Amino acid sequence: MRTVDLILRKRRGEELSVEEIQFLVNGYTTGEIPDYQMSAFLMATFFSGMTDRELSALTECMMNSGEVLTLSEIPGTKVDKHSTGGVGDKTSLICAPIAAAAGVVVPMVSGRGLGHTGGTLDKLESIPGFRTDLTLDQFRAQLASLGLCFIGQTDEIAPADKRLYALRDVTGTVESIPLIASSIMSKKLAEGIGALVLDVKVGNGAFMKKQVEARKLAQAMVGIGRRLDIRVQALITDMNQPLGFAIGNALEVMEVSQTLQKSGPADLTRLSLELAARMIHLGKKADSLDDARKIAEDKLMDGSAYAKFKAVVEAQGGNSQALDRFDLLPNATGMREIVTPRAGFVSAIMAEDIGRASQMMGAGRARKEDPIDPAVGVILEVKVGEKVDAGSVLCRLYYTAEEGLEEAAELVEDAFRISGARPEERELILEVVS
């Protein structure tokens, strides 16, 4: 088997066999296949796509390139949730405690923020003392005791995906549905889960700008799950404005705390409850989705989800008092209001620009090795559809340094579109793929 022949066949749109996909992934992982051949293969894949069989083979190979957890000693169906990334998207910190409070075991392996989107680990680490670098034994023990644990992707999980992703990042081959789907699924399947709820974001603040593309990605991931016997459901949800009001790590943790105490934003609460309900249903803690929705709401309303989150924060070394006393969280030193020069209706809030502005102020990373500032970010004062007067505050920027502030402020100002007519209402949950 010669690598160049496999590249040629992919270029011509032919289907590779399972053995051929294995040859490529294993050869690349061991270093026998050089970067320059793999990047040509990735670009050919971008153009030629992959069949379902190839997609499953690629996912399994990447999954099996490292450690595959077995959590069978912990009873019950293990259910994780994954989002393709948005702005202000802190649903994991809400739906996971709700599901865990309902008895679902949630082994949550999360990522860090990169570019304009935030990361669950960064948000959690803004809580003083919170540690995400647990050993796998600690992870297992906490799952057994609390039913929920947050950790980062370890080097042992899907190393082939790690190498491939780094290569895709510098060779213009990120935006390929089979490559995205296999990357996400290989990591998730290596966690030893029995079911997965996906939140595929679509809109100006998401990776996928069009619903048809988001649907293809969702279908690809649900298909991989089906062929590997993991139940997967995907919600396709709107990301044409930030989710909730808060963008930025500590600011988002504050909003999570409010939401778990029943005073969060409507959109964030609604989506978190729906994701939790799907986790509860797939986790077999309810016979029907409607029952699961009721359970999710109960666990939010009776405070048990909040109590679960606090227990998890404590177990992972964090100061859970910070969830009630926000002065214990990192706080910004400066604040700037962004006002609208004219009256009208907010017709759009370009979420990517808000995310980028937040990143510029220090909340996010341009490169993986960059440090972040947990205190800074943006709090929206209005959402799409609201009426504003001239001079109304649209949002507030929270900063700790002047660097990048002007540019961020301009970006945020331009991110709000004000129009004379009331915009049509948009659905938050656009469709379900399962």
Added chain:
Amino acid sequence: MRTVDLILRKRRGEELSVEEIQFLVNGYTTGEIPDYQMSAFLMATFFSGMTDRELSALTECMMNSGEVLTLSEIPGTKVDKHSTGGVGDKTSLICAPIAAAAGVVVPMVSGRGLGHTGGTLDKLESIPGFRTDLTLDQFRAQLASLGLCFIGQTDEIAPADKRLYALRDVTGTVESIPLIASSIMSKKLAEGIGALVLDVKVGNGAFMKKQVEARKLAQAMVGIGRRLDIRVQALITDMNQPLGFAIGNALEVMEVSQTLQKSGPADLTRLSLELAARMIHLGKKADSLDDARKIAEDKLMDGSAYAKFKAVVEAQGGNSQALDRFDLLPNATGMREIVTPRAGFVSAIMAEDIGRASQMMGAGRARKEDPIDPAVGVILEVKVGEKVDAGSVLCRLYYTAEEGLEEAAELVEDAFRISGARPEERELILEVVS
């Protein structure tokens, strides 16, 4: 400027600016852009193509990556000829002496054989003593004195193309019309020529299998020439059977000698004359193409082309007596006849298979660094359209070692298609692009 952004733009089908193409080629040549980014760019180019402006910029950049010869001290228009490669294609050794005998200055920079196609340098080196590794000063001096010199591509000419070609070879990105066209033209334009005649082969023994593809390649190269002020004409010619009867280095030199002595195969003679006529016309040694055709024929018939070839062989250290006494050329030690089991008409001779069989016996290389055996090869006894009886000899294999012989014999046997009906006659020169 970031390389990954240029890859992305090419992937999306956008046009890159001249500066951006320069950034890529120069960055790759200096090693600042790594192989893995360039191979992704090449694969994106395979799928997205290139505009005329990009194509010219790429060609010029590669040309300017090394030495660009000026031959202005030698009077007259310098005209070269290039073939995209076929089986049994020894026209360069015939048309160049004809054109030179007519007064055209022919600086012929040739290549070596790779895969199933042969190379002009390998053929010439089968003449005892013949040297192709002249210095540029020796090259210039011989052009001034004889009007014809054969050398190989030096390391100084278009080094960017050399690096890119090596990368394309292992990343499945060879078969791209803009990449092929710019590769050929960058080398040819660096030779200091004023005009170029191209022989674009099409058919089962050629790189291009379809006439529409060959036409696109021809148009791309003619277009590059026009934009860079070099007159380029391309013949698209049939390669659905080997050209002439001989395949293999010394065997082809024998056929060249016969052809220059007016007893060569009809197809080889005809095509060589047409190529020579085009060189004479572009070299301004005739007012019309018809006049040029007459001059070419005269130079062949009066023996001056043969005399020119002998003088060049002597000047480059070769023993020109070997052209009259074939026992002085490398000779095979064994011969095997391939016969047809049934009567009929020869409807096809798969040229690529004949070329590969010849390569297997040692006439060609699988890898650049492989040695070759100048003596071995194939001599056809029949051509397409001829009637054969059962038991007739189709061709003879000339070999020096048993290794690979059986496999080669089988391949050659299968290369001949015998049918009951006389096949339609095929044109040799299919079209002219200028």
